[in-house]
Amino acid sequence: MVTEEKVTLTNERVKVIFGDLLDSLRQLIIKDRITESEYRALIEFVSEMGRLEYEVPLWFDVFLGVTVDNVTYDHYNQMAGTPSNILGPFYLEGAPVRSPPYRLGRDNEPGDVLFVSGSVLDAKTGAPIPGALLDIWQTSGNGLYDHLDPDQPDFNMRGKFLTDQEGRFEFRTVIPQPYEIPKDGPTGRLLAMLGHHAWRPKHIHFKISRDSYLPLTTQVYFEGDPWLHDDLVEGAPKPELVTRLEKHDSHKEIESKGLDRPFFTARFDFRLVPATS
Ligand code: DHB
Numbered sequence: 396m397v398t399e400e401k402v403t404l405t406n407e408r409v410k411v412i413f414g415d416l417l418d419s420l421r422q423l424i425i426k427d428r429i430t431e432s433e434y435r436a437l438i439e440f441v442s443e444m445g446r447l448e449y450e451v452p453l454w455f456d457v458f459l460g461v462t463v464d465n466v467t468y469d470h471y472n473q474m475a476g477t478p479s480n481i482l483g484p485f486y487l488e489g490a491p492v493r494s495p496p497y498r499l500g501r502d503n504e505p506g507d508v509l510f511v512s513g514s515v516l517d518a519k520t521g522a523p524i525p526g527a528l529l530d531i532w533q534t535s536g537n538g539l540y541d542h543l544d545p546d547q548p549d550f551n552m553r554g555k556f557l558t559d560q561e562g563r564f565e566f567r568t569v570i571p572q573p574y575e576i577p578k579d580g581p582t583g584r585l586l587a588m589l590g591h592h593a594w595r596p597k598h599i600h601f602k603i604s605r606d607s608y609l610p611l612t613t614q615v616y617f618e619g620d621p622w623l624h625d626d627l628v629e630g631a632p633k634p635e636l637v638t639r640l641e642k643h644d645s646h647k648e649i650e651s652k653g654l655d656r657p658f659f660t661a662r663f664d665f666r667l668v669p670a671t672s
């Protein structure tokens with residue numbers, strides 16, 4: 396089931412989950428012969444994560460997010476909807492509802508201009524869905540999320556858009572850049588000890604909703620990205636979520652967009668599963 400609504404963890408669920416968690420951890424201690432000093436090092440690691448603002452969600456999402464996403468959206472993914480994808484640690488509530496023509500970033504936003512367009516469709520009938528809400532967020536052209544970058548205004552690369560009467564959307568943005576998680580925090584140091592890099596391929600996050608449809612959280616990736624087949628978040632870039640960046644550099648096309656430099660386009664259609672399925 397898709398459970399996007401606020402979930403309260405009942406005592407019954409806590410009993411089951413916490414009991415299983417303790418069982419697994421005790422077995423692990425025995426299997427790997429974890430000693431008192433290793434155990435104290437682990438406690439210090441977790442304590443340090445707790446003292447830093449984004450480390451706990453980051454660690455959980457890097458290592459466990461994909462599995463939770465697959466369980467949460469199992470039903471959705473079986474109903475031929477667009478595959479779901481991890482929410483990730485950097486979603487913010489309350490992004491501004493923008494007015495058309497839709498756009499993310501400042502007037503002079505650094506980076507390659509990108510127009511993303513597509514349709515939101517009914518997964519069962521293929522009919523377009525007008526008035527669907529797209530809540531979008533991405534890194535800017537410098538590979539940073541706005542709330543962690545003092546040089547970007549609040550909500551710079553975030554916004555809410557609606558599909559038009561034909562279920563279509565288009566927005567202007569800049570090509571996001573691959574994201575490297577901080578290397579000096581506990582998660583970054585752990586990855587270094589594991590001999591693993593800390594990169595995610597470039598991606599745009601989407602939360603899509605409309606009355607009488609099950610909500611969808613997903614990400615769109617781009618062909619040719621060096622990290623696409625080696626994502627820090629293993630298994631996140633599902634092949635169906637990869638689209639192509641098309642470059643437009645003819646004088647005529649550039650002029651038609653009122654630009655002074657080449658730009659890129661990408662297309663992606665989303666299929667929402669009806670709530671009654
Ligand atoms: C993670 C997810 C993201 O979308 C991102 O940009 C960075 C990290 C994560 O799952 O940890």
Ligand code: FE
Binds near residue numbers: 485600
């Ligand atoms: Fe992300």
